[in-house]
Amino acid sequence: MITHLKKLFVISIVTVLVLMPFTQLNAGDMAAPGKPGDVKAAFVLVGPVGDGGWSYMHNESRLALKKLPYVKKTAFIESVPEGESERVIMEFARKGFNLIFTTSYGYADPTLNVARRFPNVVFEHCSGFLTSENMGNYFGRSHDAMFLAGMAAGEMTETNILGIVAAHPIPEVIRNVNAWALGAQSVNPDVKVHVVWTNSWFDPPREREGAESLVAIGADVLGQDQDSPAVQQVAQRNGLYSVGYNSDMTKFAPKAHLVSAVWDWSPIVNQIAEDLHNGVWKPEAIWPGLESGVVGLSPFGKMVTEDVIAKIEAKKQEIIDGKFVVFGGELKDQDGNIVVPAGVVPTDDELLSQYYLVKGVVGSLPGGEVRYQ
Amino acid sequence: MKPYVELKYITKRFPGVLALDAVNFNVMPGEIHALLGENGAGKTVLTNILSGRYDLNEGEIFIQGERIDPSKWSARAALDRGIGMVYQDFMLVEEHTVLENIALADLSIPFIPDFDQIRKTIADFGTKYQLDVDPDAKIWQLSVSEKQRVEIIKALMHGSKILIMDEPTAVLTPQEADELFKIVKKLAKEGTSIIFISHKLPEVFEICDRITVLRKGEYIGTVNVADTNEKDLAKMMVGREVFLQTEKAKYKPGLPVLVLKNISALSDRRIKALNNLSLTVHESEIFGIAGVSGNGQKELAEVITGLRPITNGNIHVNGNDITENTPRKAIKEGIGHIPDDRIGMGVVPDLGMPKSMVLKNYKESRFSFKGIFLKKAEITNYTKKLIKKFNIKTSGMSSPVKLLSGGNLQKVILAREISEEPCMMVAVHPTQGLDIGATEFVRDTLEKQRVDGAAILLISEDLEELMAVSDRIGVIYEGEIMDIMLTKDTTIEDLGLKMTGGSHVAA
Amino acid sequence: MWRLKIEKRLSYNKWLDYFVPVASMVLALIAGSFVFLINGANPFEAYKEMFVGAFGDGYAWSETLVQATPLLFTGLAISLTLRTLLWNIGAEGQFFMGAMAATWAAQYFSQQPPWILIPLLMLSAMVAGGLWGLPPAILKTKLKVNEILTTLLLNYVAIFFVNYLLYGPWKDPMYPGFPQTPRYPDAAILTQYFNTRLHTGILIGLVVAVILYILYKKTGWGYKIQVIGQSRKTAKYAGIRVNRNIIRVLVISGAIAGLGGMLQISGLQHKLRLGGISNNYGYTGIIVAFLANGNPLAVILVALFMGALIVGGDSLQITMGFGKGVVHMFEGMVLFFILAGESLKRYKLRWVKHG
Structure with a gap:
């Protein structure tokens, strides 16, 4: 192997150097702007498109986007590791896409880096908070939907032990966990919510293990902030109930599934494309709630009684009408410290950096103070 | 009488090598037929073809006069036609009994064997061929020669009419070899043919009927033992006259070079391998170590060359203390080492x-x-x-x-x-497996070193070599030097007896 | 009846060195065609896309080189241990530790100018990676614990430790709640060239490869570790201190992997970020080193090849709309054929007439 590799090495280097058109060293400025108003949209997905959850829903929004008349082309790439996302995002920009959706919090910096190189391309990052001249971000107040879904869990539990399998201990997920717990507590003050972190968005075996460990400590309703439906399947196999996330997960566990907090990105994605088409796009942080339909609930399972559904629907209306705020004071953390005083509504910035678990959640967050020595 | 097996014009090519070039070979029923040749002459290739392990490129195989289709010739077919191999690297399950090993090997024995029947068969072989072996002993409890007997029984159980034995005496003491010869002769008398591969001319002359000589893949000839002598045969093998007798200068030992005092050391398995061993090797002296393998020879060589620490005693080279020996120290002190594991260590x-x-x-x-x-x-x-x-x-x-x-x-x-x-040379089995030409060269080289004043410790299982080369011989037995004598004052038989602990028991 | 027989090659044919890899590559491409055909694509177009994606222009080259850089380091690190017949499965963890130590140095010495800071980063990364290789080396030499297990297990320790830092003490206070450090000071960031992401890391990697090549081919130490790799017994026999050199090899291997970790962050990611450190480079490096047969110059080629496979594979997804699965299937097939071809150099298959 050694000798022939040496030879091959020399041969291939020479060949490629000869063939290589050295004209295109500059990464930027390649994207030929199409006709004004045309939209070519690309989606960078963190999990497989068939994950049945997060990435699946983003791809659904791409399929809907495709139908708009001025959208000339759409493309996606799945399972992109965060450390290698920058190349992929850049590749889309180079290939002439003028609207690029990057759909994982870990893509934030890479998206910003590429956005600086391609000022004529619009970038939209999902679930972050960075903006620049040509980069916006979008997300939804999923915690509102999670609160409602948590109510169903709180109603259905008999052991008063709930369990939730969650991906990364970052504010986006922490809010969902807290909201889910608050929702359950709102109908059942005795309920305890155990949280297990998998440190991965999409890892079905680990999600399954997390769920099994919750079953083992007596949780009888399982929830999730994960991209796959593994948790639902564990609940069904153990004869328990479950609450889904991302998409309507009924079909993965029809006997267990109570309800899912679901995403529908189309309203946002279509609006962004339309703005771009009309030349009125601006870099914004888009963060709509239940009223927009971006976040919401799936149909309920048959085991959820009409009473409960009515109660949840009423609460939903209260939230939409601004009569009820999920994280409104008084809110206590695990240790009983008041984190939101009575009567106070937390600002969006406070929500975006939420880094505590509310009272009644069993589990912990990694970390402590920031220091470098 | 018709030959049981006849190989005609067998040619075997390996990429770039002509291993056998139109070789003829036949074996009569009840004959002991020696296959003689230097290393690389093609003996092993020929037996591998006969036993179906290699395909042949050209040539014909006849069994009892019937021509065999070469494409149908396989290890299994050879076994079915009565060609058995006595393996040198015993293919036995150490933890099982002799009986179980034999039952395992014989494919004609049903899945649930009738052990009484097998026991009886083994006993029959015992009386018929002096193949005595305890059927209920575990293999690991057996000596090398007993293991060899088990291999022979295995082959016989399969109804072998021809036994191929590849250097069977290489691992045996002279006494054990003599017993093997008795068995082999008995087998031949009862009609089993033996193909006997050997380097050692005396034993070929002792037991064989005919001898086929190969040289570099070529067929040189087949002769009756009665019509030839050692010198002629050696000539056939190497194509020239060889003098196996090494010319030796007069024995004039100088100052002591290596002095071992009360050395003890453990083996790899943490068992005491050297036990209070003392010896001295002088300038211009070849000190031979005779012994059955596994009596501490390996450990002795390793202790001197620094590869194995000692637990007791001390080592001096030219008066320098190297008790805390390492290979670096040994090399620095001028200790050369010809290891027995040439490829793996040398x-x-x-x-x-x-x-x-x-x-x-x-x-x-x-x-x-x-x-x-x-x-x-x-x-x-x-x-x-x-x-x-x-x-x-x-x-x-x-x-x-x-x-x-x-x-x-x-x-x-x-x-x-x-x-x-080097001022000191440790040579371990330096000629094992070498052909006559190379053996001669190695011995001459050692002799030259000796004349130049080096002290040489020669560890060998070839007693003739020790007798031919050494000035003094020490017999090692269970990690101890039993006796040290001048070569001229001893005989091979005497050494053989002492090696097996004979004199120890007698004393 | 014909049946296939496997035989060991008894001689070594030089032409096989040229023929086998080319033939395996051609076979892999033919087999890969079926993957594309099944998925309804023209294989020629797919191959063209892959090639263009990886080598089509200067930019594509730059991305292939960027992707090859970490693999070059982990490949070199592992090739060093392969030469001594040791398996360093821990390059992943050493890569993490290198990235971690570099980040510490970047923050702690943030006031220093680049010509002091960058070498400091490199040094810290090498020390940290080397230290991560030390416990397996000591366990191996003193207690004969298999280094495959110990190096592998330390990967998890390293990853968990870095995760702890990211979620905890090192979390960027300005970046709410996300597990990542602040951006490196500018002085700690390597130059990127040609307005691409190509950074100095690849040059350092080439230098390391050449140094290792010289070390192997021209120096007594290279000779020594080669003997150790060929036969421990021979090495001991020759008075080489085997244990001492095994420790050195594992530590240097760790240092090289650690340096790779530093360059990945300092050259490309510019901050330590969950999921943004290594994409299994330590494990892919095993394949790289194995295919390169321990030769550091061959590691350059194989790392480049693997980089091209990854970059070209992504571009296949982007332009032809394949799922990741198809691309993985193709990549796996290529590696399979190359590895199978390697063994065919030692063994041959022959049809034998039977019955």
């Missing part, structure tokens, strides 16, 4: 010859700048010089050393060790 097997030649001295300023950067050209020249000086036959300096023949491999090791001009 050379760097997969690399070219230069890498094996400067193994111990690459740090010297002639081969490297301050021991950091190697002087490639000098190393290459040095290797070329040694190849010439020692007449090493190689297809190229850069081809892997492990592809060399045993003799040339040993020459590489000798060249390196002798070029260091």
